[in-house]
Amino acid sequence: MDLIKKEAMEIGHMHNKSTPSDSSKSSPVAKESVMVGADDLLLEMKVKLTSHLCDLQIIRIVGMGGSGKTTLALNIYQDLLIKDYFDICAWATISQDYSIQEVHIHIPGKLDLKVGQNLGVDALGETLYKHLYGRRYLIVLDDMWSIEAWDGIRRFLPDNKNGSRIVVTTRLSNLGSDLSKSKSLEMSLLNEVDSWDLLLKTAFGEQGCPLELEEIGKRIGKSCKGLPLSIVVIGGLLAKSNHTIEFWESIEENLSSIVNSEDDELYLRILHMSYKQLPVYLKPCFLYMGVFREDMVIRRSMLVNLWVAEGFLRPKSGKSLEEIANVCLKELVDRNLVLVDKIGINGEIKCCKIHDLLRDLCMREAEKEMFYHVVRHDLVESNSEHRVVFPRLFTFEILGSFSHARSIISQDYGYGDGRLPCNVSG
Numbered sequence: 001m002d003l004i005k006k007e008a009m010e011i012g013h014m015h016n017k018s019t020p021s022d023s024s025k026s027s028p029v030a031k032e033s034v035m036v037g038a039d040d041l042l043l044e045m046k047v048k049l050t051s052h053l054c055d056l057q058i059i060r061i062v063g064m065g066g067s068g069k070t071t072l073a074l075n076i077y078q079d080l081l082i083k084d085y086f087d088i089c090a091w092a093t094i095s096q097d098y099s100i101q102e103v104h105i106h107i108p109g110k111l112d113l114k115v116g117q118n119l120g121v122d123a124l125g126e127t128l129y130k131h132l133y134g135r136r137y138l139i140v141l142d143d144m145w146s147i148e149a150w151d152g153i154r155r156f157l158p159d160n161k162n163g164s165r166i167v168v169t170t171r172l173s174n175l176g177s178d179l180s181k182s183k184s185l186e187m188s189l190l191n192e193v194d195s196w197d198l199l200l201k202t203a204f205g206e207q208g209c210p211l212e213l214e215e216i217g218k219r220i221g222k223s224c225k226g227l228p229l230s231i232v233v234i235g236g237l238l239a240k241s242n243h244t245i246e247f248w249e250s251i252e253e254n255l256s257s258i259v260n261s262e263d264d265e266l267y268l269r270i271l272h273m274s275y276k277q278l279p280v281y282l283k284p285c286f287l288y289m290g291v292f293r294e295d296m297v298i299r300r301s302m303l304v305n306l307w308v309a310e311g312f313l314r315p316k317s318g319k320s321l322e323e324i325a326n327v328c329l330k331e332l333v334d335r336n337l338v339l340v341d342k343i344g345i346n347g348e349i350k351c352c353k354i355h356d357l358l359r360d361l362c363m364r365e366a367e368k369e370m371f372y373h374v375v376r377h378d379l380v381e382s383n384s385e386h387r388v389v390f391p392r393l394f395t396f397e398i399l400g401s402f403s404h405a406r407s408i409i410s411q412d413y414g415y416g417d418g419r420l421p422c423n424v425s426g
Helices: 002-012 020-026 039-049 069-077 080-085 100-110 121-132 147-154 192-204 211-223 228-239 245-256 263-276 283-291 300-310 321-334 356-368 396-401
Strands: 057-062 088-093 137-144 165-170 183-186 339-343 349-353 387-390 407-410 422-425
Touching: 039 057, 039 069, 039 080, 039 165, 039 183, 057 069, 069 080, 069 137, 069 165, 088 100, 100 147, 137 147, 192 211, 192 228, 211 228, 211 245, 228 245, 228 263, 228 356, 245 263, 263 356, 283 300, 283 321, 283 356, 300 321, 300 349, 321 349
Parallel strands: 057 165, 057 183, 088 137, 137 165, 387 407
Antiparallel strands: 339 349, 407 422
């Protein structure tokens, strides 16, 4: 590492400060992220990031799934003053099924560094270290799940003694001594007032809520139990529905009937309501989102082609199947069931992704409805599934055992490169 540091010092003198436009290329999400009830956290984050402390500071944002960790980090990351304060900004999503080599390819890619796909972890890490050395940088590591992932990345992030910062979002309160000693921000659930405020903004945008729906809306917001993800998903459902007392009361009644259970289980039940309310033609499109790896960036053009190939869509006069697929994707985004990751020059969705909890919902419903079967540790032959999903590449012997399947889908693709599962249709 001393040799790397020596080389980095020589290279560091040649680097100029990145412009805000350069840094913006690493922005993880194109769609505006709405936050309520987090003004104090936003201010605290800005203070921690721009404080006079010169040593490298690690800041954890801790909270349960769907509590707004990523949204908070994103609001900070996209702040123009923050971008201007740091020489380099980069964002990487880690996820449970991470590969340290893929992460080391992904981060330099966000910094417009050309790295060889066949380089080892150490060589990739050295490239990153040299590029960061001597510069004031901000690195956001989103959705950190294990100390092994942290250790594999941390050693290649230099302490330049110039106010560099690392932000880590995680559901785990204890990720080893290095992170445990770091500064921590806890994401709390929203109170009733903030829950209604978020539901109002999601369901009506800039428009006001009709007076006759206000009391029902506040009770619906309360029933979401303070989890921002649940609120925005239910808000997306209400935004696409008829704004009638009868419909809103039916939503309130369904929410009230959800029994108390473990946190994730409770919120999955709330999210399931939005799935049940989907039009029939959108349900297969939504369930199909579960075949993609956790936190995967999904290219719209490929997603549309897969939906068409799977036969989910029905022709309409004057419209191609691709056009219909684009409309379906837009509807899922409007309902907050799919997240926009990147917008193209023409304003159309270029890439998208899905929240972990919603992906869990897709996989549960798909297994229940036998829409597809995810092969995990045990390879059990079944003649009932039309689609079979493999987390890793499959051999021709395995392929033969599922000759009855309509589609065989492999999730074994590169980290964050926007490519989709390999689909072998029967």
